[in-house]
Amino acid sequence: MALDPDKIDSAFYDALRQHYSEEEIVELGAFIGFNIGYHTFFGKLKFYPMFAPDGRLVSQEESARIYGAVPGSLAAPQVTRHV
Amino acid sequence: MHIEPLAGEQIHDAELLELIRRCEALGVPDALFPRVLARVPDYAKALLRALVVSHAEGNVDHRLKEIIRVRLARTAGDPYFAGLRSARALTAGLDEKTIEAGAGRFEDDPRFTAAEKWALRYAREMYFNPEKIDAAFYAEGKKHFTEAQIMELGAFIAFHYGMQAFTRTLGVRPLPKKGG
Numbered sequence: 001m002a003l004d005p006d007k008i009d010s011a012f013y014d015a016l017r018q019h020y021s022e023e024e025i026v027e028l029g030a031f032i033g034f035n036i037g038y039h040t041f042f043g044k045l046k047f048y049p050m051f052a053p054d055g056r057l058v059s060q061e062e063s064a065r066i067y068g069a070v071p072g073s074l075a076a077p078q079v080t081r082h083v
Numbered sequence: 084m085h086i087e088p089l090a091g092e093q094i095h096d097a098e099l100l101e102l103i104r105r106c107e108a109l110g111v112p113d114a115l116f117p118r119v120l121a122r123v124p125d126y127a128k129a130l131l132r133a134l135v136v137s138h139a140e141g142n143v144d145h146r147l148k149e150i151i152r153v154r155l156a157r158t159a160g161d162p163y164f165a166g167l168r169s170a171r172a173l174t175a176g177l178d179e180k181t182i183e184a185g186a187g188r189f190e191d192d193p194r195f196t197a198a199e200k201w202a203l204r205y206a207r208e209m210y211f212n213p214e215k216i217d218a219a220f221y222a223e224g225k226k227h228f229t230e231a232q233i234m235e236l237g238a239f240i241a242f243h244y245g246m247q248a249f250t251r252t253l254g255v256r257p258l259p260k261k262g263g
Contacts, residue, residue: 005252028127
C-alpha cells in the first residue's frame with residue numbers, strides 16, 4: 001500500500017479473502033492507511049518514546065539516543081506518484 | 084471495487100448513520116467510502132468523525148484544507164478522494180482553477196499568500212521530501228500559523244493522506260452526483 005499500491009489488485013484481494021473476512025480486510029486496510037499517513041508526520045515532529053525498552057521514564061534526549069535520530073519509516077524509498 | 088459497500092438498510096447504528104449524513108452534506112467523503120467502512124462500525128465511526136472534524140472544523144481556512152486535500156489525493160494516486168469536492172468550500176468561493184493551481188506549481192502563483200504557500204509546501208514535502216521538514220521549516224511556519232494551527236494542518240495532512248492510500252487500493256470512484 002505504501003510503496004507499490006498497483007500490486008493491490010483483484011487477485012490480491014482474492015488472496016486476502018482466503019485468510020480474512022471482508023470486515024477484517026477493511027479493518028486491516030484502514031489501520032495500514034492510518035499508519036502510512038501518521039508515521040511520517042510523527043517522524044517530523046522530532047519526538048521520541050517517553051519510556052526506554054526496560055520501562056524507565058527517560059528524557060527526550062536519552063530517548064533519541066536509544067531509538068535513533070531518524071525513524072526507520074523515513075528511511076524507506078520516497079513515493080513519486082501522481083494521478 | 085474490491086470491497087462492496089453495505090446497502091443503506093444494512094446500517095442500523097444511529098451514530099454511524101448521522102456521520103454518513105454529515106459526510107454526504109459536506110461531500111467529502113460521499114456515501115460510498117463510509118458504507119465500505121461500515122462493515123466495521125466502530126472503526127467507521129472513529130474514522131469518519133476524524134475525517135470530517137479534521138477537514139471542516141478547527142482554525143485553519145477550510146478552503147485551504149480542501150486544496151491541500153485534493154493535492155494529497157493526487158500524490159496518493161487516489162481518484163476517489165481526488166474527484167470529490169467540499170460543498171462548503173465551493174460555497175465559500177473556492178473554484179477549480181484555484182484547486183488546480185494549489186495542486187500544481189503554486190510557488191510563484193500570486194493568488195496564494197505566503198502562509199498558504201507554506202501550508203501547501205508542508206503537504207507536498209511530507210510525503211515527497213520529508214527531510215525538508217526540519218526545524219527551519221517549522222520556524223518559517225510559526226511566522227504564519229500558531230502551533231495549534233500547525234498541529235491541525237499536520238494531523239489533517241497525515242490522516243487524509245493515509246485514508247487516500249487506503250481508498251486507492253479499494254478501486255472506488257466518486258458516486259454520481261444526485262440529479263447529475
